[in-house]
Structures are given as C-alpha cells and as structure tokens.
Amino acid sequence: MKLARIPKKTVDIISTIFNGFDGALIVDEKGQIITITENYAEVCGLNREDVEGKHVLEVFPKSRMMEVLATGKPIFAELWEAGKETVFVTRVPITSNGRIIGAAAVSVFRYMDEARSFAKRMKSLDQELEYYKSQVRKLSGARYSFDALVGTSLPIVNAKSHAQQMAKNKAPVLITGETGTGKELFAHAIHQASPRRDRPFIRVNCASIPDNLSESELFGYEEGAFTGARKGGRPGKFELAHGGTIFLDEINELPNHVQAKLLRVLQEGEIDRVGGTEVSYVDTRVISATSANLEEMVAKKQFRPDLLYRINALLLRIPPLRERLEDIPLLSEHFINTCNYELGTAVSGIDPRVLQAFANYEWPGNVRELRNVIQRACLNAGSDIIRINHIPNESARFINQKHEPASMNLQEHLDEVEREFIANVLKSVRWNRNKAAQILGIHRTSLWAKMKKYDLLNE
Secondary structure, eight states: OOGGGSOHHHHHHHHHHHTTSSEEEEEETTSBEEEEOHHHHHHTTOOHHHHTTSBHHHHOTTOOHHHHHHHOOOEEEEEEEETTEEEEEEEEEEEETTEEEEEEEEEOOTTHHHHHHHHHHHHHHHHHHHHHHHHHHHHTSOOOOGGGSOOOSHHHHHHHHHHHHHTTSOSOEEEEOOTTSOHHHHHHHHHHTSTTTTSOEEEEEGGGSOGGGHHHHHHOBOTTSSTTOOTTOBOOHHHHTTTSEEEEETGGGSOHHHHHHHHHHHHHOEEOOBTOOOOEEOOOEEEEEESSOHHHHHHTTSSOHHHHHHHTSEEEEOOOGGGOGGGHHHHHHHHHHHHHHHHOOOOOOBOHHHHHHHHTSOOTTHHHHHHHHHHHHHHHHTTSOBOGGGSOHHHHHHHHHHHHHHHSOHHHHHHHHHHHHHHHHHHHTTTOHHHHHHHHTSOHHHHHHHHHHTTOTTO
16 A cells, blocks of 8 residues: 555545644655645645645755655654744654555644743743752751761760761661750761761651650651541651651650551551551661660550660760760850850850859750850850859859859959959949949949959950
C-alpha cells in the first residue's frame, strides 16, 4: 500500500481529521506532500493547493521529514519556525505491514502563548518551591556545630571528642545530663558533623506534647482518624525526618504506648499513622536526651527496658558546670559578646571578683543559668564592665550568702556595698554630683574622690 495511491476521498477524510490540529503535514514514502492543513499553510504564507503534490524539501528546505522516512524513527517536540511562529513539531513515520509508507508532522500552536505563559508560571513555581524548600531546610536544620560548644576543660573536651566519634555512624545516641548542660547543642553538633548533615534535623520536646497527642505527633495520622483530624491527614515527625535525624528531648516523658511504637521504629524502621492501615518505612537516626535516671524509671516500670537498650547504643554524658568551673571565664566572655550583639549593650568585660564568686557557686541550672545571669547583668551594666552590683538580685543572694565571706575580706565587702550605694544615688539624680553629694551628706570633693576610687568617673 502506498499513500500516493490513496483515493482523493480518503485523502479528504484524512485532511478533515488533521484539521483538528493547527499544524499538520503528511508526505508519502518519497516525500511528496499528500496534504497540509489550511491553518498551517496560512501561517507559513502558502496556498494549500500550490503545496500539495510538491516535494517537502521544495516547500520546506530544512524539513526533517526525509530523515524520518529514512530511519523510521520519530522526532518528538522539536522547535520549528513556521512563518512568523516558532512551534513544537512532532514527526512520526506511517507504516503498513511493517513498511514505511509515509510520515506525518503535527503541531498544536494555537495555544502557544498560553503554553509559554504556563511554562513561565511553572518555572516561577519551581523557583518559589525551591526557595521554600531552602527555608524549610534552614528551619529544620541543625544550627550548632562543635565549634559552638564553648570550653577547654578536660570534661567538656572529652565529651566533644566522644560526640565527634558518634557523628560518624547512624546508631542511636542517648545524651544524658542535668538540666541546662547543653544536651540539645550536642545533638545539633552530632547531626551537623554526620553524613546526614544535608537532610532534616527535626527537634521534638517530648515533655511539651500532651499524652493523647504524642502518637499522632510522632507518627502522623490519616484523614478521619479522630475528631478534628486535618483533611488529607498529616505526616508525623519521623516522616519529616526521613533521611535525616530526629532529636527526642526528655524522652522519659513519652507515654508507655508510644514507647512501644518507638521501639518498632528503632527495630524495623516501620511506622503506621494513627487511623492508617498501611506501613511506611523511614530511615531516621534517633538522638535522645534526658535529665532523668532512666534505669531508676525502668526499675519502677515507668520506662520500657527494651527501649532503653535500643536508644543507648551510644551513650554520651554531658558534664555539669560545677565539674568544669575553669570554663566559666570563657563562657562568660562568649555570653557577653552574644548579648552585646543581640541586645545592643557595650559591656567590655567582667570584674575578676565576679568570676571568683561564680567559681565558688554550684550552678544548679548549669550553663543555661550562667547565660541568663550574664544576660541580665549585661542589661544592668550597659557600657560598664560587669560588677557584683550588676548581678540580678536573686542570683546575687546565692553568691553573696554562700561565698562572699570566703572570697572577700571585710574591707572589700564594705567597699563593694559603698560603691553600689553611691552608684545608685548617682543614677537616681542622673549623675548630678552636687545633688548626689547633698543626698549622701558629703562634700562634693569627697564624692569625686570616692567616684575615682570606685571607677565611677566614666559612667
């Protein structure tokens, strides 16, 4: 069968069918044009009657129709200039009984403007999506590296060294330590130094989740799982952490039934959403933290022993501040610099007597308590160095009651009290020395001498 021998009525029928396309062209096995659609001929500035019967290369010198006839291979979605239009053309061979008897080229260019607009919108959406993905990566990423863990004492150096070794594999890590020691910072640093650093780091404070929501928060839920469930359901924290790390802070607060489900995730990597019937697989490294004694909780049947064995494949203990007192000057300097940057203060240092008092204090709130004390002291000091009188009252009471008699003699203590009293009077009168001297009941010259003694002249 040859296209050239097809009756004209059949060709007309074919032409009618191809008129559904804006651009369509059919050639026989020799490349002779059998039919061309009216719209295509018009766009190309041609008369349909003049084109039909001519060789395709005579009308379209750059046509690739002969290539399709020769190879029998289609050419999909190629850009083609049709008169003043640039369109996408697809060329396919026409076969009969395994033989190539012609070729057809089709293009829909009536909606090219809309297609370009759609492509532009898609590109814009891609860019927007990439932007939001990058923001999500930032929000769900680890913010602290090992460089952010301040300290040179042997206990903290050993803890950092152990944590750096733990970062190299994917085994679960249990971080223990008192409240305020910096367990979360270590979790951040481990993820940041691991092969998963470019994947999500999802933080979960187990103590802040109500018991009845713990399961759906961690493992997600399906639509209709409970009253108020979001349409379409919602993924849980483990799904969000797929490929990355999940940090379970205060893991001791998880209800027993959620502990059982967590054990399954650690053993099999399987999760099933609340109200769901299908099992999903996740690849998530688990880092847990607690300030509680989990072994005591196991003995009291408040924590599953099999879960404890799973989560502490690698155990990291963070030392309390009282075991690393030599780090206090370095930590204080770090927190002062942070406050100056974040709060706009201009504190230039810290009085050695304050550091001495700090060294004699037990710091039950650990590094977090020191940070809070320094922050409030910076606000009190403004552009001064931090002195005893700048320490928040509640903290100063602990320090003074417990340790000042041992670290300061009577005269030093009296001098400190006098300095604080004079400074407060001066502040109350906006540093008017005449008014301050009157209130204090001393001569202005005596006030000047005391201000010089106590380094108050530059206030």
